[in-house]
Amino acid sequence: MNMQGRPTRPEEAELIAPTTFTGNRGLDMEEPLIFETGRLDATGVDIDDPEPFASRLGPHERAAPVGLPGLTEPECLRHYVRLSRKNYSIDAGLYPLGSCTMKHNPRLNEKVARLPGFADIHPLQPFSTVQGALELIETLAKTLMALTGMSAIAMSPKAGAHGELCGMMAIKAAIRARGEAATRRIVLVPDSAHGTNPATAALIGFSVRAVPADAQGIVTAAAVKAALGPDVAAIMLTNPNTCGLFEREIVEIAEIVHAAGAYFYCDGANFNAIVGKAKPGDLGVDAMHINLHKTFSTPHGGGGPGAGPVVLSERLAPFAPTPYLGRNGDALVMVEHAEGGQAFGRLSAFHGQMGMFVRALAFILSHGADGLKQASEDAVLSANYIRACLNDLMSSPYGDRPCMHEALFDDRWLKETGITTLDFAKAMIDEGYHPMTVYFPLVVHGAMLIEPTESESKASLDLFIMTLRDLALKALAGDRERFLSAPRLAPRRRLDETRAARQPILKWTKPAPG
Amino acid sequence: MRYLPLDDEDRALMLARIGASRIDDLFADIPADKRLTDLIDIPRRMSEMEVERRLSAMAARNVAAGSAPFFVGAGAYRHHVPASVDHLIQRSEFLTSYTPYQPEIAQGTLQTLFEFQTQVAALTGMEVANASMYDGSTACAEAVLMAHRLTKRKKAVLSGGLHPHYAEVVGALADMAEDDTLRAPPDVLAREDIAASIDDETSCVVVQNPDFFGNLRDLAPIAAAAHAKGALLVAVFTEAVSLGAVRSPGEMGADIVVGEGQSIGNALNFGGPYVGLFATRAKFVRQIPGRLAGETVDADGRRSFTLTLSTREQHIRREKATSNICTNSGLCALAFTIHMSLLGEAGLRRLARVNHANAVALADRLACVKGVSVLNQFFFNEFTIRTPRPAKDVIEALVEKGIIGGVPVSRLLPKSGLDDLIVVASTETNSDDDRAAYAAALAEILS
Numbered sequence: 001m002n003m004q005g006r007p008t009r010p011e012e013a014e015l016i017a018p019t020t021f022t023g024n025r026g027l028d029m030e031e032p033l034i035f036e037t038g039r040l041d042a043t044g045v046d047i048d049d050p051e052p053f054a055s056r057l058g059p060h061e062r063a064a065p066v067g068l069p070g071l072t073e074p075e076c077l078r079h080y081v082r083l084s085r086k087n088y089s090i091d092a093g094l095y096p097l098g099s100c101t102m103k104h105n106p107r108l109n110e111k112v113a114r115l116p117g118f119a120d121i122h123p124l125q126p127f128s129t130v131q132g133a134l135e136l137i138e139t140l141a142k143t144l145m146a147l148t149g150m151s152a153i154a155m156s157p158k159a160g161a162h163g164e165l166c167g168m169m170a171i172k173a174a175i176r177a178r179g180e181a182a183t184r185r186i187v188l189v190p191d192s193a194h195g196t197n198p199a200t201a202a203l204i205g206f207s208v209r210a211v212p213a214d215a216q217g218i219v220t221a222a223a224v225k226a227a228l229g230p231d232v233a234a235i236m237l238t239n240p241n242t243c244g245l246f247e248r249e250i251v252e253i254a255e256i257v258h259a260a261g262a263y264f265y266c267d268g269a270n271f272n273a274i275v276g277k278a279k280p281g282d283l284g285v286d287a288m289h290i291n292l293h294k295t296f297s298t299p300h301g302g303g304g305p306g307a308g309p310v311v312l313s314e315r316l317a318p319f320a321p322t323p324y325l326g327r328n329g330d331a332l333v334m335v336e337h338a339e340g341g342q343a344f345g346r347l348s349a350f351h352g353q354m355g356m357f358v359r360a361l362a363f364i365l366s367h368g369a370d371g372l373k374q375a376s377e378d379a380v381l382s383a384n385y386i387r388a389c390l391n392d393l394m395s396s397p398y399g400d401r402p403c404m405h406e407a408l409f410d411d412r413w414l415k416e417t418g419i420t421t422l423d424f425a426k427a428m429i430d431e432g433y434h435p436m437t438v439y440f441p442l443v444v445h446g447a448m449l450i451e452p453t454e455s456e457s458k459a460s461l462d463l464f465i466m467t468l469r470d471l472a473l474k475a476l477a478g479d480r481e482r483f484l485s486a487p488r489l490a491p492r493r494r495l496d497e498t499r500a501a502r503q504p505i506l507k508w509t510k511p512a513p514g
Numbered sequence: 515m516r517y518l519p520l521d522d523e524d525r526a527l528m529l530a531r532i533g534a535s536r537i538d539d540l541f542a543d544i545p546a547d548k549r550l551t552d553l554i555d556i557p558r559r560m561s562e563m564e565v566e567r568r569l570s571a572m573a574a575r576n577v578a579a580g581s582a583p584f585f586v587g588a589g590a591y592r593h594h595v596p597a598s599v600d601h602l603i604q605r606s607e608f609l610t611s612y613t614p615y616q617p618e619i620a621q622g623t624l625q626t627l628f629e630f631q632t633q634v635a636a637l638t639g640m641e642v643a644n645a646s647m648y649d650g651s652t653a654c655a656e657a658v659l660m661a662h663r664l665t666k667r668k669k670a671v672l673s674g675g676l677h678p679h680y681a682e683v684v685g686a687l688a689d690m691a692e693d694d695t696l697r698a699p700p701d702v703l704a705r706e707d708i709a710a711s712i713d714d715e716t717s718c719v720v721v722q723n724p725d726f727f728g729n730l731r732d733l734a735p736i737a738a739a740a741h742a743k744g745a746l747l748v749a750v751f752t753e754a755v756s757l758g759a760v761r762s763p764g765e766m767g768a769d770i771v772v773g774e775g776q777s778i779g780n781a782l783n784f785g786g787p788y789v790g791l792f793a794t795r796a797k798f799v800r801q802i803p804g805r806l807a808g809e810t811v812d813a814d815g816r817r818s819f820t821l822t823l824s825t826r827e828q829h830i831r832r833e834k835a836t837s838n839i840c841t842n843s844g845l846c847a848l849a850f851t852i853h854m855s856l857l858g859e860a861g862l863r864r865l866a867r868v869n870h871a872n873a874v875a876l877a878d879r880l881a882c883v884k885g886v887s888v889l890n891q892f893f894f895n896e897f898t899i900r901t902p903r904p905a906k907d908v909i910e911a912l913v914e915k916g917i918i919g920g921v922p923v924s925r926l927l928p929k930s931g932l933d934d935l936i937v938v939a940s941t942e943t944n945s946d947d948d949r950a951a952y953a954a955a956l957a958e959i960l961s
Contacts, residue, residue, distance in 0.1 A: 023816075030816075034629050034855050043861035045596055047942065050871035057870065058892040060723075060730035062761050067636050070858015073598055080626070080852055084607035087614075087622035091606030104517055105610050108562050114600075114781075117573025122586040123785030124921045125577065126913050132575025133784050139572075146556050158648035158786065159841040161828070169690050199828035199838035203659075204690040208833045246543035276554055278544045293841065301603075301845030302623035303613040303645070303805065305787030321686070337928055345686030349589055349651035349679040349774075350785025362569060368559035371515040377537050378520050384540055385528040402532075402540045429619055434612075440829070457519035458528065485813075490618040493813035500810035500822040504799065506642045507632035 028491055031082040035508045038069025044076050086491040087302070088434045094456055094464050098406040098437035098449025099194070099242060101272050101294035103379075106366065109297070109359035118358050123350035127333045133354065134332035138325055140361045144290060144309055147372070148271075149281025152317035154310045154324070156352040160269055161196040163289025163308025164236070166321060166347055168200055170287060170312060171234050171263045173319040173344040184233040184262070190219050192243060192441040197236040197267060206233060213443060217243040217398040217408075221252040228260040238267035239283070240274065242441040243398065244383065244406035244449065254284025263287070263316070271295045272453070273380055273405035276373030286313040292353070296360035307356035318342040323351055378454035379405040382461055386450055389465045393472040397444045405453070411446025419475050421446035423483035430482075430489045431467050515559055577918065579782060583948035585876070587896045587939025588726065588921040589650070589677050589752045590785065591777040593865075594943055599779050599852045603845055613805075613844070617820040618812070623844065624819035627807035630851040637757045637854075638749075638771040639764020640793035645805040645821075646847040647790030647839065650752055650774030651683040654720065656792065656803045656837055657748045657770045658684050661718035662693060663801050663836070665746060669694035669715045673708050674701030675725030677752055678926040684720065700923075700930050702889060702898060704729035709739035716743060718770070722750040723763065727889070727923075727937060728896035730760060737767030746770060754778050754791065754850075755941075756894040758866030770794045778857075779849030789846035800826060803837030865942060869895035872940040872949075879953040880938070885960050889935075896939040898923070901960065905936045908959060915955040 023030040055061065071079060088095070095102035113119065121130055141153045154170075157163035168187070175184050187201040190211045198208045211227050214220050219237060235257050239247045247253070254264050266280055266288040272295040280288050292298045293306035300306075312320055322343050323334040334351055367375060380403075387407035391400060395413040411421045425435030425448070437449040452461060474482060487493060520528075525537070534540055541549060560568070579592045586592070603609065607622055614620030614627075627645045634643035647653035658670045670688065672681050672695060681697050688695040694715070698706055704725060712719055719740050723731045737747040749763035751773035763771045775789040776782075794802060800823065808822035828835040857865060873895040881888045885902035901908050905922035912919035920938035924930070940949070 031625070033625065033632075035632060038855065038858060040859045043858045043864075044598070044856035045861045045865070047861060047864045047868055049864055050868050053871050053874055055870065056874050056877070056890075056892055057730065057759060057894070060732065060760050060892055062757075062759055064639075064762070064765060066758065066762075066859050066862065068633055068854065068857075068859045068862065070861055071855050073596070073856065076852065076856050077598055077602065079855070080602045081605070083622040083625055084602070084605045085622065086620070086625075087607035087611045088616070088619040089606045089608075090610040095612065097612055100612055102610075102612060106517060108565060110604060110609075112566060112569045112573075115570060115573040116578035116580055117570075117576040119781040119783055120578040120580050120592070121576050121784045122579055122584075122590055122592065122782045122918075124586055124588050124590070124925065125579075125918055126909060128910070128913060129577035129918065130784065132572040135575065136569070136572045143556055146554055158652065159839075161838045161840045162648060162652070165838060169686070172690050194840075195828035195830070195832045195835065196838050196840050198833035199831070199835040202833035202835075203838050204687070205692050246541075248543045248545070251545055251548065274541075274544070277541055277550055278548050279550065279554075282548045291841075299609045299845070300612045300841075302608055302611045302620075302626075302848065303844030304841040305648070305789075305843045305846055306841040307787075336925070345689065346679060346682035347652075347686065348683060348786075349649055349677070349788075353786040354784035355781075355787050358569065362565050365557065365560050365565045365568065366517065366562070367515060369553040369556045371518070371559040373553060374515060374518060377540075378518055378525070380540050381520070381525060381528055381532075381537060384532045384534070388532045402534070402542070404540075404543075425616070426618070429616065434619065435616055454518055454520075458524040460519070461528075487618050491621050492618045492816065492818045495617050495812050495818050495820045496810045497820055497822070500808040500820050501825075504806070504823060505809035506628075506799070506806055506822075507635050508628070 029082050031079060033508050034071065034079060035069055038071050040069055042072055043070040044073040093432060094452065094460055095434045096436045096450045096452055098451040099269060101451060101453060103297050103453040104455040105297055105299040106363060109362040112362050113355050113358040118354065127331065131332055134325065136361060137357055138332060140357050143364055145311060147275055148288065148311045149279030150311035151314045152312040152320055154320045156321060156347045157289060157308040157310055158348055158353055159304060159306035160289055160291045160308045161200060163310045164196055164200040165203065166310045167265050167287035167289060168204060169344050170316045170319040171265060172204055173342065174316055175233050177342060183231060186232045188227050188232060188235040190237065191443045192241060193236060193238055194242065194267060194269060217245050218247050221249045221256060224253050225256050228256065232260060232262045234263040234265050236265045236267060238269060240270040240404040244403040244408050246404055250283050269294060270405065273376055275376045276369065277376055286316050292356050292360040297363045298356040298359040305353060305356065307353035319344050321345060321347045375454040382452040382454065382456060383407045385461060386452055386465060390468055393469060406449055406451035408444060409448040410444050414475060417475050418480055419483045421448055424475060426486040426494065427471055427483045429487035582916050582918050583951050584918045585920050585938050585940055585952060586918055588937045589774060590782055591753055591939060591941055592782055592943050593777050593941050595779055595781065595853060596856055599849050602852050603849050608848055614821060617818065621819060624807050626848050626851050628819050630847045631807060633851060633854045634791050634793055638793040639762030640771050641796040642799050643793035644802050645807055646843040647792050647804055648843060649786065649788040649790045650772060651680045653772035653790030653792045654680045654750055655684045655687045657772045658718060658720065660770060660801050660803060661746045661748060664798060665717040665744065667715055667717035669696065669717055671708065671711045671716050671719040672697045673721040674698035674706050675704060675727060675729060676720055676722045676750060677726045680750065700927055700932060702727050704731055709736055712740055712743045712745055714743060716745040718746040718748045720748040720750060724753060724756055724894045724896060727898040728893040729890050730892040730894065733763060733766035733768060753895065755866055755869055758862040759870055760894055775850045779853035780846050787843060787846050789843040789850055801836055804839050804842055868942045872942065872944050873897060876940040876949045879949050880956065883953055883957045883960065886956065895941055896937060899936050899938055900934050901936060903960065904933050911959045912955055917952055917955050919952060
């Protein structure tokens with residue numbers, strides 16, 4: 001109850017919100033760049049200069065200053081803590097980015113990844129001193145093979161796109177081994193694919209031929225057949241696909257691809273929907289990357305690091321990159337040079353993303369076979385629940401049929417409102433939500449791709465649904481201003497992206513004096 | 515299951531709302547004969563305590579670097595990382611956020627990336643840097659591809675001082691992309707004349723400094739020779755701390771600088787995750803792979819940061835993108851930035867001096883061991899020794915004495931005839947006792 005004549009309704013409060021001296025708004029604080037507050041002589045690390053000694057740097061010694069300011073520890077903590085509070089995070093709220101699988105990141109995983117026996121070991125230590133680390137990699141490798149029903153695995157790819165590169169390099173090596181490198185130059189990629197698929201194929205000299213999806217949002221065997229020929233090396237197909245649908249004709253597609261002498265690369269970004277429900281190996285897949293940072297919950301970290309192990313069929317297994325696990329008697333070793341073998345070579349400096357392996361294995365062991373299956377079912381159930389609760393207001397491009405782990409809407413329902421998908425997404429920010437993935441897949445106009453994951457309670461899903469319904473009703477009722485000016489309550493309002501690209505400022509430079 | 519908030523009552527209500535009678539109705543698109551009916555043959559769920567116990571047992575079977583005198587480098591380095599770095603990167607807002615595609619609610623990540631880019635550009639002496647790559651080796655391969663695009667040529671010349679793994683990564687990708695690579699033979703003493711290998715077909719020459727064997731190299735004459743032929747110099751480093759003591763690649767005329775950033779802010783982690791650093795000249799910015807954070811303003815005119823120039827990237831350009839990279843090393847880049855901010859100019863320069871002093875002290879000690887010679891004239895915190903017995907055996911014998919003594923060159927370059935060489939690193943984490951123990955053990959093994 002308002003006892004002192006103070007405004008209590010938000011609209012009133014906003015009207016009289018004062019301009020502050022600091023530019024801060026309560027807990028939302030402005031923070032300068034470290035280059036504007038740090039000093040060249042300040043440091044938060046106490047190190048004494050060494051005793052005088054005869055330098056062996058010779059003529060190579062740095063004379064010029066680096067020009068980097070430092071901060072003491074309390075200043076540094078405050079700087080980065082203040083910055084952190086300008087970020088949305090899974091821990092703070094539902095993060096419905098379709099295709100990104102923003103699920104809960106268990107803290108046990110962070111704890112075990114920091115055990116000195118994992119974090120404080122060097123990739124080039126003698127194998128006799130890292131048997132436990134190799135055991136962990138072997139355990140995870142075998143588990144991933146069991147979950148996918150595939151015969152081999154390459155652990156070194158560092159993220160999803162790097163896994164794609166690994167798989168496509170193995171495919172190219174296999175085609176070379178058959179003596180068909182000169183003729184098989186085409187990779188089939190559906191229009192709805194992640195951009196990484198065509199980019200990967202092009203990186204190693206393939207040309208991309210597009211395959212259209214049908215009116216139901218899936219790639220048909222007939223469409224693949226029409227695109228296949230003796231010049232085709234492989235198809236890259238995402239399953240479940242980027243429209244959130246299981247590719248119903250996948251088995252038939254695999255058969256005709258193989259019959260045409262080509263390979264089947266599966267983009268496993270959406271594996272989270274089918275873990276424990278189906279095995280890619282049973283569907284005819286030759287290679288598939290697994291984003292440990294999606295399906296197995298290693299933290300996204302504001303853009304990585306990820307990890308993208310690639311499972312391989314028997315036909316591609318001989319071409320897997322070095323290094324790979326082997327045995328010398330009872331001892332585990334990494335085979336780092338494949339003498340006389342068909343391995344296509346090395347993909348990155350060391351053995352892969354060990355820190356992510358530990359976290360992913362902790363996640364898998366915690367869930368077990370039963371928990372992983374339940375997680376897939378809950379992810380799919382939650383996406384369908386959202387779809388069912390919104391599809392009377394928002395339009396779905398492929399009609400009212402069940403989806404997998406993500407619900408896809410288009411912008412037909414906004415057509416008469418003058419409000420775009422982007423406006424709608426920005427209004428969600430004012431409601432305290434991170435927007436869904438927007439304008440992807442590219443084949444759906446004004447796409448909104450919602451992936452709730454298995455980590456949300458029913459109460460959380462219900463509030464999200466009610467919020468979106470409320471926004472949708474306001475949009476349809478013509479409350480344009482709410483959307484066009486959004487966000488108004490975030491640390492920043494909409495940014496001038498054109499200016500950022502036209503006059504790129506990519507680092508801080510010292511302002512001219514005066 | 516402790517991570518799954520829905521219970522059976524919720525599930526039943528949700529199925530009813532959807533209009534499905536059972537969960538498998540939602541999986542009906544999976545061909546019936548491919549749908550799994552049984553659980554996959556892996557163990558069932560475990561409690562937090564059980565998982566921790568199981569993984570701790572595996573961890574206990576490894577010799578952690580901190581538990582022994584430890585001298586391994588060769589591309590990854592053990593440094594002290596301040597406690598506040600690891601604390602800050604575990605804040606939910608950094609750890610559990612996605613790529614900053616909605617800048618209004620991701621200024622924390624975006625501003626730190628802008629700080630990261632500024633720091634990397636300053637350290638390398640270059641005009642611009644990107645928001646990170648997977649690691650140094652993949653950054654190196656991307657640099658070669660970028661040089662191909664810029665020069666419209668397809669042949670890279672790799673120095674014999676380049677880390678062998680980096681050369682293999684570049685070579686494997688070039689092989690698949692049908693580009694040419696000329697890899698010079700191992701150059702233990704930094705005596706190669708790599709400039710002589712540059713011709714009119716060469717897109718770039720790739721030289722590491724400090725090199726794989728620890729030698730310091732003058733890149734300026736190589737840059738001049740490359741530029742005279744219309745080629746670019748790609749400068750590589752694997753030890754970022756060296757930039758606090760050694761002339762920067764930019765100062766010596768490099769066109770693209772790539773390196774491993776692990777040694778600032780990041781643990782050894784048995785090889786990953788690490789953070790690739792990538793810097794170049796401003797005029798090449800539209801050919802850079804990966805993400806870039808840039809400065810702009812918001813609707814209220816306030817300074818803000820956003821991902822920019824994304825028309826280079828795969829999600830926009832697809833097969834015409836500069837790279838296929840998407841997820842990179844955001845959190846490792848953050849750790850780098852925080853550690854760098856704590857060090858500052860003064861701390862970095864002192865840290866680098868201490869590293870150099872420790873390596874000189876170790877080299878002097880090992881050079882006194884009978885039969886051992888130190889091969890480098892100039893080095894930073896790493897050097898190569900020749901031993902009278904096969905290096906592999908020496909390293910194994912040192913392990914028996916509780917010392918992790920370095921990397922036998924033959925592990926990375928088998929069949930190169932370099933079986934008697936060990937690459938040895940010493941950082942600020944080594945004490946004088948560690949060095950004395952190493953020298954004593956080595957003398958005993960070789961006696």
